[in-house]
Amino acid sequence: MDFDLNEEQRLIKDSVERLLADRYGFEQRKAHGASERGWSADMWAQYADLGLLAMPFSADDGGMDQGPVGTMIVMEAFGRALALEPYLATVVLGGGFLRNGANAAQKADLIPQIVDGSLTLAFAQTERHSRYDLADVTTTARKDGGSYVLDGAKSVVVHGDSADKLIVTARVAGDRRDRSGIGVFLVDGNAAGVSRRGYPTQDGQRAAEVLLEGVRVEADWVIGEPENGLPLIEQVTDEAIAALCAEAVGTMSVMHETTVDYLKTRKQFGVPIGDFQVLQHRAADMFLMLEQARSMSMLATMMADEQDVAERRRSIAGAKVQIGRSGRFVGQQAVQLHGGVGMTMELAVGHYFKRVTMIDTAFGDADYHLSRLADAGGLIAA
Amino acid sequence: MDLAFTKEEQAFREEVRTFFHENIPADIHAKMIDQHSLEKQDLVTWQRILNAKGWAVPHWPVEYGGTGWDPIKLYIFWEEMQQTPAPQPLQFGVHMVGPVIATFGNEAQKQRFLPRIANLDDWWCQGFSEPGAGSDLASLRTKAVRDGDHYVVNGQKTWTTLAQHADWIFCLVRTNPDVKKQVGISFLLIDMKTPGIEVRPIQTIDGGKEVNEVFFTDVRVPVENLVGEENRGWDYAKFLLGNERSGIARIGISKQRIRRIKELAGQEFYGSAPMIENQRFREKLAAVEVELKALEMTQLRVVAAEAKRGDKGKPDPASSILKIKGSELQQATTELLMEVVGPYALPFQPGLVEGSNEPPIGMDWAATAAPTYFNWRKVSIYGGSNEIQKNIIAKAILGL
Structure with missing residues (x-):
């Protein structure tokens, strides 16, 4: 039982935090976000130099073999900086499909490109009607000789407008919500029949609506078993949820620190407002919710690659519930305690609030996961 | 990180799990499962079973009966005891005054009191709160005036849990009224058989009578029963309360109740x-389980940090989270259990809570649900x- 980072992990944490502290101030972030792709290619190259893009891959695949803890470290730091680059989309989700589902040839081709920063990916899963149900897929993949032909529409594909390649879920067999018959396909972003409508998101990132019309994918670019891709999709999204939990903890930490600082400096009625007990208790409540979220982020990290699938899914669902609830409370109170200025785009705190709010909607919100967890019998065995 | x-x-x-299950007497185990209150003899019996095994006071220094386990093993031990469910040792001795005597007492006090606490030969109660000193504990007014080789104690303590069984009471008393309130307090050990002590029960909203008022009228206490130095009692009290807080989440109890x-x-x-x-019920339950899991991880973070630091003296201020959330979750489980009972929460059977042999009204597991719910409102009030x-x-x- 050890909650501390080892020496190597501490070094990674220090270096990523230093890079972001030097190069990712609030104004710099604003400039990156306003660029066409919505993030900084220059920062992406620096992440590659630092080895961050190699973090979860095995040494055999040219990676740093840092596992879920490595991802946690990077994502928490990204949360603290509100970094906009497609790390989750490319390294965690895209990399997750390659690590967990790709064959040797696919790995050998693509992982080096992720690691050196030349390839970005986006996960095209959600559809207009599917909400958070990973099995609710109507996009079809029709077998045609040695290839597949994809037709359908994917919604809110985060970083889908700038990604070099899309990882698309599509149905090769079965009805709309069947658990079997869903495959995972790697589609070039500029392939014939792909059209993408990019737009900014509430949290300062970018996403796209993606239309697939007769898109041809060679059989070489199917990841895993096309008849039975759902367990792979669930594994990868669980890893992504663990990563998002860590990012949320980073954003909550900053909101809490900023708010406590504000309580110490803002004066009203002739005293710092932090002298008022009602605000002290609110800050204490925020602290409690933050630490409970941090605990569950650690649990999610440890369970992300758990072999017992049912156990993994329950723990990840529980973590997402806590993160959603903590994030909402800490975010709302951070804005509330800053008062009017907390409402402005000019101040960072509102941007953290927006990010943590949107994390709740990624891969299932707190209520969705609470239902799932309750259906699965909860976290404490009867 | 692992x-x-x-x-x-x-x-x-x-x-430890096997030992608890194999050695807990069946009647005590049944009372624990149905949340019936225990007789004095039940606690004595269980404590002596533990003591015979050498596990009565595992967290104490080894020379006074401790096992030398690290904080992680101690955590596992208490959690398993809670989940059995087996009775918690009488905390006033084992968790409160015992560690104070072991840390601040003189050799004679250690020899005299510690073995009897471990074996529950002496039943201790806690004389801290007073009618005018609750959250503001340091404003206590019970005074002890030196008279030769005795202190003469006058005043009143309240919320004294299980004082009706007590052989001894440890008290915070004012020995210097002329200084800042925290520095005029001393820590006294008082024999409950001393003339001038009167115990009056207080009935709580659950119908039970576990707490009492204790009145002191010209009670003569030998000076050898002063712990540590005169007027340093507040320091010892803070030590005691800090110890209390780190074990207070009682996650095992909430797990067992779930x-x-x-x-x-x-x-x-x-x-x-x-x-x-x-769906609605099980989602409510799942929500409590999520918070409990988070708290368990938080508790383990505190415990692991303590194991790493190696000093047990200073409580982590993060343990305040354990107190707040731990008490809220214990209360939430009592609420859910009462919801399961439904209409049979209604009958008021205070005799049953106190362990009478009257047959219960309704299902035999139902009678204690409402009293436990009402009684458990205390956990967010006591211990700070x-x-x-x-x-x-x-x-x-x-x-x-």
């Missing part, structure tokens, strides 16, 4: 299906109310 228990820790958990809720909610019907299949804990967080952690 959040798994080691093989050795898992084997240890198995060992299992019980699941079992009973599988038997009781909501319409045509068992309650546990009712949750509001006081928030003051501690604001001050000690956030610097407000």
Whole structure:
């Protein structure tokens, strides 16, 4: 039982935090976000130099073999900086499909490109009607000789407008919500029949609506078993949820620190407002919710690659519930305690609030996961 | 970072679990499961079983009966005891005055009191709170005036849990009224048989009489019963309260109660299906389980940090989180259990809570649900109310 980072992990944490502290101030972030792709290619190259893009891959695949803890470290730091680059989309989700589902040839081709920063990916899963149900897929993949032909529409594909390649879920067999018959396909972003409508998101990132019309994918670019891709999709999204939990903890930490600082400096009625007990208790409540979220982020990290699938899914669902609830409370109170200025785009705190709010909607919100967890019998065995 | 228990820790958990289940007397175990209150003799019996095994006071220094386990093993030990469920040792001796005597007492006091605490030969109670000194404990007014080789004690203590059985009481008393309130307090050990002590029960809203008022009229206490130095009692009290807080989350109790809720909610019907299949009910339960899991991880973070630091003296201010959330979750489980009981929460049977032989009205597991719910409102009040804990967080952690 050890909650501390080892020496190597501490070094990674220090270096990523230093890079972001030097190069990712609030104004710099604003400039990156306003660029066409919505993030900084220059920062992406620096992440590659630092080895961050190699973090979860095995040494055999040219990676740093840092596992879920490595991802946690990077994502928490990204949360603290509100970094906009497609790390989750490319390294965690895209990399997750390659690590967990790709064959040797696919790995050998693509992982080096992720690691050196030349390839970005986006996960095209959600559809207009599917909400958070990973099995609710109507996009079809029709077998045609040695290839597949994809037709359908994917919604809110985060970083889908700038990604070099899309990882698309599509149905090769079965009805709309069947658990079997869903495959995972790697589609070039500029392939014939792909059209993408990019737009900014509430949290300062970018996403796209993606239309697939007769898109041809060679059989070489199917990841895993096309008849039975759902367990792979669930594994990868669980890893992504663990990563998002860590990012949320980073954003909550900053909101809490900023708010406590504000309580110490803002004066009203002739005293710092932090002298008022009602605000002290609110800050204490925020602290409690933050630490409970941090605990569950650690649990999610440890369970992300758990072999017992049912156990993994329950723990990840529980973590997402806590993160959603903590994030909402800490975010709302951070804005509330800053008062009017907390409402402005000019101040960072509102941007953290927006990010943590949107994390709740990624891969299932707190209520969705609470239902799932309750259906699965909860976290404490009867 | 490695959040798994080691093989050795898992084997240890198995060992203590097996011991508890094999050695708890069946009647005591049944009372624990149905939340009936225990007789004095039940606690004595269980404590002596533990003592015979050498596990009566595992957290004490080894020379006074401790086992030398690290904080992680101690955590496992108490958690397993709670989950059995087996009675918690009488905390006033084992967790409160025992560690104070072991740390600040003189050799004669250690020899005299510690073995008798470990074996529950002496039943201790706690004389801290007074009618005018609750959250503001340091404003206590019970005074002790030196007269030769005695202190003469006058005043009143209240909320004194299980004083009706007590052989001894440890008290905070004012020995210097002329200085800042915290520095005029001393820590006295008082024999309950001393003339001038009167115990009067207070009935609480659950119908039980576990707490009392204790009155002191010209009670003569030998000066040899002063712990540590005169007027340093506040320091010892803070040490005691800090110890109390770190074990106060009682996660094992909440876990055990959740299992019980699941079992009973599988038997009781909501319409045509068992309650546990009712979506609203089981989501409420799952929400408590999520918070409990988070708290367990938080508790383990505190415990692991303590194991690493190696000093047990200073409580982590983060333990205030354990007190707040731990008490809220214990209360939430009592609320859910009462919900399972439904209409049979209504009968008021205070005799049953006190262990009478009258047959219960309704299902035999139902009678204690409402009393436990009402009684458990105390846990967010005692041990430094949750509001006081928030003051501690604001001050000690956030610097407000």
